[in-house]
Amino acid sequence: MARRKRERTVEEEEINMTPMLDIVFIMLIFFIVTATFAKESGIDVNKPGAVTAEKKERASILIAINEDNQVWIDNRNVDIRAVRANIERLRAENPEGGVVIQADKESKNEILVKVMDAARQAGVFDVSLAANPDG
Numbered sequence: 001m002a003r004r005k006r007e008r009t010v011e012e013e014e015i016n017m018t019p020m021l022d023i024v025f026i027m028l029i030f031f032i033v034t035a036t037f038a039k040e041s042g043i044d045v046n047k048p049g050a051v052t053a054e055k056k057e058r059a060s061i062l063i064a065i066n067e068d069n070q071v072w073i074d075n076r077n078v079d080i081r082a083v084r085a086n087i088e089r090l091r092a093e094n095p096e097g098g099v100v101i102q103a104d105k106e107s108k109n110e111i112l113v114k115v116m117d118a119a120r121q122a123g124v125f126d127v128s129l130a131a132n133p134d135g
Contacts, residue, residue: 043072045102050131060097061090063115067106084118091124098126
């Protein structure tokens with residue numbers, strides 16, 4: 001009989017984890033919903049300045065061209081011949097957004113023109129160039 005009492009008291013002393021799990025789950029949902037998802041091209045680019053630069057809200061495809069004339073899309077180095085296919089794939093995910101090209105000051109104009117041409121061949125006519133607003 002002494003053992004039964006001891007077993008009952010052990011069962012009664014268990015910690016109920018349900019309220020803590022509920023709170024953790026609610027906090028997880030809160031942080032997921034309130035998190036901002038910023039699109040980035042994957043590299044830092046030294047953009048030229050422009051007095052007339054303005055912020056573009058609906059840019060879904062960011063393409064970066066670094067000083068070594070390498071093209072970066074979604075944190076991946078992409079060959080210039082594969083830019084069109086990548087833009088078409090990203091365009092299928094979000095047909096409303098446009099393309100923003102972040103070209104480094106030291107990059108070649110030829111690469112920039114090829115990327116712009118690939119975007120237009122992929123059916124995107126909303127192509128913008130990124131610049132620093134300081135001029």
